[in-house]
Structures are given as C-alpha cells and as structure tokens.
Amino acid sequence: MKLIRRTYRLSLLWLLPVLLLGSIFVFFMINYVVYEETDEFLIYEMNRLVSFHREYNDLPDFHMVSDILEDVDYPEPVFKDTLLLESGDNEMVPYRELYFTIDHRGKKVTLVLRHLLVGEDDILRGTLLIVAGLALLVAITFLLMIKQVSGKIWKPFYQTLKTIRGFKINEPVPALPVTGIDEFNTLNTTVEGFLKKISTDYKRTKEFNENASHELQTHLAVIRANAEFLLNEPEAEKPDEKHLQAIYNATVKLSQTQKSLLLLSKIGNQEFNNPVALDLGEVLKQSLQLFRDAAELRDISVRQDIGKCTLQMDPGLADVMVNNLVKNSVKHNVKGGYISILLESSSLTIENSGHSHEGEPETLLERFKTGTKGNLGIGLAIVKQICDLYKFDILYRIEKENVHFIKVSFPKA
Amino acid sequence: MKILVIEDNRELLDLIAETLRKEKYVCELADRFSLAEEKVHLYSYDILVVDINLPDGSGLDIIRAIKKINPHAGVIVISARDSLDNKIEGLELGADDYITKPFDMAELVVRVKSLLRRRYYSGSDIITQGDITLNTSTREVKVGATLVELTRSEYDILLFFFSNPGRVISKESLAEHIWGDHMDLADSFDFIYSHIKNLRKKFTVAGASDPIKAVYGMGYKLEIN
Known part of the structure; x- marks a missing residue:
C-alpha cells in the first residue's frame, strides 16, 4: 500500500472515536441548553405572575398557568419533567x-407552569446531522491537509527512493540532497554510505578480477x-x-x-549489464552447430524443437549459458545416447x-561438484550463477536412473 | 612479411618472436606502449600482434593509431582480459582477430597465417602438404583430384596441422582450437582421438598417405615425407 493511502486510512480511523465522543458531547450540550432556556423562561413567567398577583391579587389576562392546585403547598418552586399525550x-x-x-x-394555591421541551429523538437527529456535516468537513480538510503536507514532507524521501532505484553499479554514486529534515538527512547519508561502499x-x-586475469594469465x-617449446x-x-x-597439462587445466x-566472479559482481533483446533460438542453433560433430562422434541423436524465445539478456552471457548446457548434455552422455532440446x-x-548419479542432482549445480563419472x-555452476542473476528458475532432475533433465524457466516479462 | 609484436612480458615476447621467426617472418618487438607507438609511426608493418594491457598505455590506442596510418595492416589482439567484453571493443576498432592468454604458439601461428591469407594472399588460398590440397576459401580438401568430405571440426583440425607442419600439437591445443572456452568437452571422452581417427580413415580411403603422426603421450604432428 502506498504511504499516502496508509496515512489517509489511519488518520480517518482516528476520526471515528472523536466523532463518537463528539456526538455524545453535542447531544448533552443541546439537551442542557434546551433545559436551561426553558427553565429561565418558566422562572421569568413565575416572577411576572407573582409580582402581578402581589399588586392586583389576581392573575393577568394572558398567562401560562396550566394548572391550579388548591391546598397544595410548595415552600420552594420545583421543576418537574412530565410526558403528556x-x-x-x-x-x-x-x-x-x-x-x-x-x-x-x-389560602395556599400552587400554580403549575408548563412548557414544551424538544424531544430527545429530535435532539439526537439534530446531533447526528451536525456531527455528520462536521465529520464531512473535517475529513475533507484532513485529506487535503495530508496530501499537501505529506507531499511536502515526504518529497526528499521519494527523491531518495528514485535516486536509489535509478542507481547503476557501474556508474558514479549519485549525490543525495541535503534536506531540512534530520531523519531524511540521516537516511540520505546512510544510503550514500552504503552506495559508496557497494561501489x-x-x-x-572488478580490479581484482582484472589483475588476477592479467597477471596470472600472462x-x-x-x-x-x-612447455610447448620444449615439447x-x-x-x-x-x-x-x-x-x-x-x-x-596442469597449465592448461589451471588456465x-x-x-x-x-567468469563466475564477474557474473556475481554483475559486470555484465548490457542487456539486449535477443532470440535464444539463434543462440541455441549456433551452440548446436558448435557441438554437432562431437555429438555425431558418439552417435548421439539430437532431437530439437526450437520455438520463439526472446529474452532481455547480455549476449555474451546468453552464449555462455546455452553453450554450457549443450556442452554438458554432450559431455556427460553415453555412446548411442540422445539429447532432446525443447525451447x-x-x-x-x-x-x-x-x-546414473548418486545423491541429489541439484548439487551438480554447485561449484566443483563432480559426478561419479567424469568431471562435472x-x-x-556458471549456468546457475547466470540464472540467479536473471532470476531464471533452474531445475536439475534425474529420472529412471540415467535420464538427466535440466529445465530453465524464464520469468514473464 | 613484417610483424610487430607488442607485449609487456619480456619472456612471452621473446617466445612469440622466436616462434614467428621460425616461420620465417621478420619480427620486431616492443615491450611497452611508448616504444610500440614510436615503431608504428616510424616503420610499416604487415601485422601487429598487440597485448591490450601495457604498463604505460592501452593496446587499443595502438590499434587506433595503426588504423589511421596504415589501414591495411592486420591486427591480432592478445589479451588476458576476458574474451567477453574486450573482444568486442578490439574488434570494433578494426582488430582482425582476438586471442586470449594463455594460448599455444601453434594457435598464434594459425591465426597469423590465416590473417595473412585473408589480407595479402587473395587468390592463393590453396595450401598443399604432400598429396593433400586444402582450399581455405571454399573449405574443400582434395587428394589428387578426389574430393574428401570433412566435417567442420575435421577441417579445422586439418587446417591447424597444415599451418603448423612439423610441430607437435597437443590434444589440449586442438580441443581449444575447435571449442575455445569449451575445450573441457574433451575431458570425459577422447573426442580429439576420434576426430583424428576419422581424418586418417578418410585420407586412407582417398588414397593419400596418412600425414598425421601420433607423438606418444603428447599429441600429434603433421609429417610429410
């Protein structure tokens, strides 16, 4: 999930309890205000009646008295809630x-003043309307705010991300910008340190490879x-x-x-990064050409079904991979055997x-693992390394004792 | 034919010179970039054998220089660097061939001869040894007037022998010549032996005397009586 969506989701989640508490608060507030106002009005009316009565010993023409109870005495005025039909x-x-x-x-006469209250269901409805409207407003503000603020705050982060993703091992280490945020500065210096180290x-x-190759080979x-001269x-x-x-002989083997x-070291060091779209079928055909005579010498029949297969790959590595696979199938074959290739x-x-081979066939993909017959x-191992580099899946299986089966699967482009 | 060999390792340089002089080529030597550059500008050469890694410069620059001064000169690059990347650069600059260290002198001789044929001997691409004739442009081999059908590998092996008459050629050298980096194919089965056996059989059937002699324990040798 994207950072900004995650922020939205979490922030909006926080709004929920606030809205719940807010609704309760608003409900009670409205309720309180309604009582307050009603009571104030009733007391005002009571005072008017009392002072009118004191002066004229009667009730005014217009009054709000709803009930007159004789012989009932309330020493102090009392408020009551009631429901009427x-x-x-x-x-x-x-x-x-x-x-x-x-x-x-x-005579003691008790007067009852009565005033309609706003029903609780009405208050609830009002509360919900207010809160809903408010929630909508807050949510929109929140989203806009987060968008604006995140965009600004996380900008250096995204920039760093972009720089790292675009980083190529054989290019100079890119400079990450100094930002106004300490955490991002730490991130950038750390990342820069890593990149420099990697570089x-x-x-x-690479130098070691070159030196080793130059000095030793010379x-x-x-x-x-x-030795050749002496021979x-x-x-x-x-x-x-x-x-x-x-x-x-030792010199030849050693070289x-x-x-x-x-080659293994260079593949591992990712020194081959010149991928082009190539047709593996062509590479395979050339390879079969190279080893055709060798196969014929041992009466090995070659069945081939070469379909179209286009891959993004370094052409040199494609050659090495295919040649090693084909060579392997010729080298470790038997007289009168067969090779069946499906692309x-x-x-x-x-x-x-x-x-036949004892033990796990997959171990044959490891360095210097030797089969019982001949030297694997x-x-x-080079094929495996190339497969690892390009995230190809390689499978080595031995069926029926002596049928060797290697499958390289390419990921969908 | 005048060849300039540029290689910073003195021992290897001397060995290459000795080998090429045995083949009756005039050979000049340069063990550093500055000397090579000077010679390239002062004299004219038919072929340059250039090591890419020199202590005071890159062999690639010498290739650039010679291609300006004398575009017809043939260039064979020898390098210890991997064949996969430098090869392309060298060939793009106009080098004709590429050979990686360590190599057999027999291999170098084949490359030099093949390059000379391509560059200077156009029309005379027929090599005769004894009663066998080999045409390098049509890749045809004849005994007298009879055409001998050879597989690609057999032809390559024969040309290798024809370019190095009298020289002992090891099985490893042959395997490397045919399969390059995949010469370890020869490890588990005697492919070379079988190829040679088939070659001999074909010549015998065609009526030629067998020119390839086994040198016990070491390899083979082309011997024309």
Missing part, C-alpha cells in the same frame, strides 16, 4: 413544569609457451617428456579453471541420456 398526533410529548405556591386570599566493493572486485602463458625440441635434446607433459572462476517462450528444457566441474 398530544391529542393531535396521539404521541407522548415531554414537558417541563414549574410548581410554585402563592398566597391567595389566605568501491564493486570496483575493487605468467601462465609464459609457462605454457615454454617441440628435437628428440635428443628433449628433457623428461612425462614431467614436461604434466606441466603442460581453464582460472577463466571459469573469473519455448517461457522455458528451455534439455533432456539427455547419461550416467564448473560449467553448470
């Missing part, structure tokens, strides 16, 4: 009564060329062939391993006959 619409209606006693020709780590790894080249010496001057051959490890828009499946080495 309204004959018009046959309903009980609340009245306020004021009982007070006057001395009329030596230097990336550069350092010296390996010297060893290899010298070509005339018989009489040739040194111990067995040892020479061992040196040469291969070195290249593979560097669909969402997945690449390679099934091949091979040797690092090729599949």
Whole structure:
C-alpha cells in the first residue's frame, strides 16, 4: 500500500472515536441548553405572575398557568419533567413544569407552569446531522491537509527512493540532497554510505578480477609457451617428456579453471549489464552447430524443437549459458545416447541420456561438484550463477536412473 | 612479411618472436606502449600482434593509431582480459582477430597465417602438404583430384596441422582450437582421438598417405615425407 493511502486510512480511523465522543458531547450540550432556556423562561413567567398577583391579587389576562392546585403547598418552586399525550398526533410529548405556591386570599394555591421541551429523538437527529456535516468537513480538510503536507514532507524521501532505484553499479554514486529534515538527512547519508561502499566493493572486485586475469594469465602463458617449446625440441635434446607433459597439462587445466572462476566472479559482481533483446533460438542453433560433430562422434541423436524465445539478456552471457548446457548434455552422455532440446517462450528444457548419479542432482549445480563419472566441474555452476542473476528458475532432475533433465524457466516479462 | 609484436612480458615476447621467426617472418618487438607507438609511426608493418594491457598505455590506442596510418595492416589482439567484453571493443576498432592468454604458439601461428591469407594472399588460398590440397576459401580438401568430405571440426583440425607442419600439437591445443572456452568437452571422452581417427580413415580411403603422426603421450604432428 502506498504511504499516502496508509496515512489517509489511519488518520480517518482516528476520526471515528472523536466523532463518537463528539456526538455524545453535542447531544448533552443541546439537551442542557434546551433545559436551561426553558427553565429561565418558566422562572421569568413565575416572577411576572407573582409580582402581578402581589399588586392586583389576581392573575393577568394572558398567562401560562396550566394548572391550579388548591391546598397544595410548595415552600420552594420545583421543576418537574412530565410526558403528556398530544391529542393531535396521539404521541407522548415531554414537558417541563414549574410548581410554585402563592398566597391567595389566605389560602395556599400552587400554580403549575408548563412548557414544551424538544424531544430527545429530535435532539439526537439534530446531533447526528451536525456531527455528520462536521465529520464531512473535517475529513475533507484532513485529506487535503495530508496530501499537501505529506507531499511536502515526504518529497526528499521519494527523491531518495528514485535516486536509489535509478542507481547503476557501474556508474558514479549519485549525490543525495541535503534536506531540512534530520531523519531524511540521516537516511540520505546512510544510503550514500552504503552506495559508496557497494561501489568501491564493486570496483575493487572488478580490479581484482582484472589483475588476477592479467597477471596470472600472462605468467601462465609464459609457462605454457615454454612447455610447448620444449615439447617441440628435437628428440635428443628433449628433457623428461612425462614431467614436461604434466606441466603442460596442469597449465592448461589451471588456465581453464582460472577463466571459469573469473567468469563466475564477474557474473556475481554483475559486470555484465548490457542487456539486449535477443532470440535464444539463434543462440541455441549456433551452440548446436558448435557441438554437432562431437555429438555425431558418439552417435548421439539430437532431437530439437526450437520455438520463439526472446529474452532481455547480455549476449555474451546468453552464449555462455546455452553453450554450457549443450556442452554438458554432450559431455556427460553415453555412446548411442540422445539429447532432446525443447525451447519455448517461457522455458528451455534439455533432456539427455547419461550416467546414473548418486545423491541429489541439484548439487551438480554447485561449484566443483563432480559426478561419479567424469568431471562435472564448473560449467553448470556458471549456468546457475547466470540464472540467479536473471532470476531464471533452474531445475536439475534425474529420472529412471540415467535420464538427466535440466529445465530453465524464464520469468514473464 | 613484417610483424610487430607488442607485449609487456619480456619472456612471452621473446617466445612469440622466436616462434614467428621460425616461420620465417621478420619480427620486431616492443615491450611497452611508448616504444610500440614510436615503431608504428616510424616503420610499416604487415601485422601487429598487440597485448591490450601495457604498463604505460592501452593496446587499443595502438590499434587506433595503426588504423589511421596504415589501414591495411592486420591486427591480432592478445589479451588476458576476458574474451567477453574486450573482444568486442578490439574488434570494433578494426582488430582482425582476438586471442586470449594463455594460448599455444601453434594457435598464434594459425591465426597469423590465416590473417595473412585473408589480407595479402587473395587468390592463393590453396595450401598443399604432400598429396593433400586444402582450399581455405571454399573449405574443400582434395587428394589428387578426389574430393574428401570433412566435417567442420575435421577441417579445422586439418587446417591447424597444415599451418603448423612439423610441430607437435597437443590434444589440449586442438580441443581449444575447435571449442575455445569449451575445450573441457574433451575431458570425459577422447573426442580429439576420434576426430583424428576419422581424418586418417578418410585420407586412407582417398588414397593419400596418412600425414598425421601420433607423438606418444603428447599429441600429434603433421609429417610429410
């Protein structure tokens, strides 16, 4: 959920108890005011009657006395609430009564003044109307306010977010702005620190990769060329062939391993970020071309069903991935075996006959895991690394003892 | 044919020079950028073998320079950097070929010869060894007048031998030549051995004498009697 919507929702939630309490308050306030006013009016009328009576010993022509009770004595005026039947619409209606006693020709006479009250249901209805109107007003103000205020306050945050999202590892670290808000300044300096660290780590790894590759490969080249040179010496001057051959072989193996490890490291370091839309089918066809002779030599039949599959991928890595998969299926096959390749828009499946393998087939995707026969080495680890980089799903399964099954699924674009 | 080799590692530089001189090429050497730049401006070369990583500059700048001075010169880049990224840059600048360290001298010789053929020997792209004739433009191989059908790998192997007559060529070197970075394919099965066996069989059927000799424990060698 978006920050602003979450803020709206929580703020409006806070309005609910306020509205509830507010309604109760308004209800009682109106009630109080109604009583207050009615009582004030009744007392005023009482005083008028009392003073008129004192002067003329009679009641004025126009008065509000509703009842005259003889021989009833209230030493003090008393207010009472009562309900009376309204004959018009046959309903009980609340009245306020004021009982007070006057001395009329030596007799105590109690006069009753009565005034209509506003019904509680009417007050409730009024209360709700007021509160509803007010709530609407407050809610609208709130929303506008939050929109305005959040927009202003969170602006640096969104800016930071945008900068981080647009950050590319091989580009210089972008400067995050200094804002007027301490928390965001802390966030920005922290994020900047992280980015700088990531950037230097990336550069350092890249440099290490380059140095390792340059320095080591050059010296390996010297060893290899010298060994090759000695192998070509005339018989009489040739040194111990067995040892020479061992040196040469080890150099070749070492340089291969070195290249593979560097490739793994570079993929892991995300140094390949040149994605283009490419047709994996074309890559696959080229790869099959490369290994066709090798497959024919072992009488391996190749079944292929290459559909259309366009991916956003670094072309070099696509080559490496497909070549390693195809090579793997040729290399670990058996004489007279088969390879079955299916490329669909969402997945690449390679099934091949091979040797049985004890243990979890998925471990074959790990570095330097070797099968029982032959050296599985690092090729599949590289494929795995590329799959991880592009969030492809890779599955390795062995069915019926010796049918190897690798499926790479591509996420929907 | 005059070749300038630019490589900062002295030992490797000397070995490359020795190998190329054995092939009867005139070879000049530069072990640093400044020297290479000077030579490129002073003399003219048919082929440059350039290492990209030099202590005092980038080999890519030398490629830029030579392409201005003498656009016809062939350029082979040797680099220890990964083949995936620098390759493209080098080739875009006009390099003709790319080879990554470490490489076999036999491989370098093949590349140099192939480049020379493409650049300077147009029309004479036929190599004959003994009674076998190889045409590099049509990729046809004949014994006398008989055409011998070869697979792509077999042809590549044969050309490799033809470019390095008399030199001992290891199985690893052949595997790398055919499959490049995927030479480890040869690990679990003797693909090279099978290819060579098939080649020999085809020549024998066509009536040629078998030119490929096994060198015990090490590899093979093209020997023409």
